[in-house]
Amino acid sequence: MRELPTVADLARAEPELVKGLWSGLGYYRRADLLHRAARYVDQNGWPTGYLDWLKLPGVGPYTAGALASILNGEAVPALDGNAYRVYARWADWREPIDTAASKAFIAEFAASLLPADRPGDFNQAVMDLAQAVCVPRTPRCAECPLAEFCAARANGSAAELPIKRRAIRVREEDWHFAVGYEDGRFGLIKRPEKGIWSGLYAPILLQGAPEGWTADVVEHRLSHRKLRLHVYRVPRDFAAFSHWLRFEEWSSRGMPQAFVHWMHKFAYI
Ligand code: SF4
Structure with missing residues (x-):
């Protein structure tokens, strides 16, 4: 921030300088993506909606959903692994979560719940809930504000969800x-x-x-x-x-x- 305080400064910086400043932070691909995203914004202005955000290098559906809902007030869900867990439990979705069919279902389910007037707040509330209450393995259903609407809680399956197709092998x-x-x-x-x-x-x-x-x-x-x-x-x-x-x-x-x-x-x- 000291060296390159504005998006325009970052956009016009030499790649060597950006890599040098990033040194020690790891995930070096992010430095390159951030640099390219700054160039995009410098040339095209800030995105104004979900599809526009997706054009930025390094921005995928989750980040685009979060940015579009929070900054642009667009009613799109922000779905990362934590949000998938909350929605899979909310709907008592018993299929493996890491399949295209499950992701499509959760995206539709989440979209049906998003309020048109405060989608950003809603997405952030789901993130907070996932982090503080609807946690992996030991969800705190007794203190959850969604308890009365949650199908997994009603059916006693919350702790087993979401189902994963395959564990990641190191x-x-x-x-x-x-x-x-x-x-x-x-x-x-x-x-x-x-x-x-x-x-x-x-x-x-x-x-x-x-x-x-x-x-x-x-x-x-x-x-x-x-x-x-x-x-x-x-x-x-x-x-x-x-x-x-x-x-x-x-x-x-x-x-x-x-x-x-x-x-x-x-x-x-
Ligand atoms: S009731 Fe339990 S499983 Fe359902 S959303 Fe809340 S914490 Fe998660």
Whole structure:
């Protein structure tokens, strides 16, 4: 906010600067999406309704619903996982919630309940209810303002809903990286603009563990994966590192948080 206080400032900033400012916050794709969204708003003005909000990079149906109902007074539901839980219980919906058919049903059910005059307040009330009362596993039905209307409470099924089709499995993976190190400088490369850590500076990803080298290991959690990052410190001529900088200089550029941890943890600064 200090560096880029207005949408126009953000829209006109260099991508490098935006990535650098975002450094350490994780979810780097969001920095790029926010930057592109700022450019869109700078060129087209602020959206005025649900379909308009969906045109912004990074804005999906949930965010568009929340923004359109709260800012534009449009009667559209804001459906995230929490809201799905409340509505699935409210309707006593016994089908797996993560299917297209269930989502369509819940969207229709929610739309039928939304008041035309205060849709934003209604959506925010559902969010609050989900967070404070209609919580996963142990819903507090006795203190719920919806209790007398709620079908799951009437039928005794609240704690079992919503039904999930599949639990998310966390995969464990080992990744191997080479970082150049010479005279207090680290050699890294700029990652491609697509894929994990896009456009950030990082060590070179190797095909496997190089024989005879010892690595520092740091763990890094992604939403569905637990990564063990094996980082090998290698000499300058090991590979074509594109950028050589000291840690202090790297820290003002965009670097994945996992590698910032690695630099701190292994006291290379
Ligand atoms: S009555 Fe219970 S299950 Fe129904 S909305 Fe309230 S907390 Fe959720």
